[in-house]
Amino acid sequence: DAKTTQPTSMDCAEGRAANLPCNHSTISGNEYVYWYRQIHSQGPQYIIHGLKNNETNEMASLIITEDRKSSTLILPHATLRDTAVYYCIVRVPQAGTALIFGKGTTLSVSS
């Protein structure tokens, strides 16, 4: 799995967009970018994933640069309940192999 780099922490005002960056400069052609989040004392929750095109779902948008060396997770209207640790994981999708978590970004949303 390619190494990822994320800021340790970020702050966001409630109602504003939260943009969480992830650097994955050594990503290979068949590796996807996944985002998970972990709210305090809960199990991780899947958010979104993509290969090279931008993706959007009901939770967030994922913007991947053209060279695929970095990506940004966008929470369009952050709420207090979005306060969590956000993990960017780069890997080849392969059933039976575990997700390996880095340190992630602690996002704090305040009113």
Next chain:
Amino acid sequence: GAVVSQHPSRVICKSGTSVKIECRSLDFQATTMFWYRQFPKQSLMLMATSNEGSKATYEQGVEKDKFLINHASLTLSTLTVTSAHPEDSSFYICSASSRGSGTGYTFGSGTRLTVV
């Protein structure tokens, strides 16, 4: 969507006793389950991978005789912490994936173990 139920959510046990944590996939068959441990303010650390009907594969540094994993069916995996000590106090999380789904990882809600 896929749901993984993990029990108990929190447990306190005395040093030297054993504790069993259950992880069930409620609406899908989980061919592979994973167990993680998380210490305060740290990320999840993979402990072991278990495939239904076979022995678990443990990560380096994880004592297989201390952390017993059983995955006897496609919907149930258990982690037993044997002879627990205070340093085993942690947040334990299971995850399940199903055959043919490279992106479908579902996590349990975690178990807070405190050994006193």
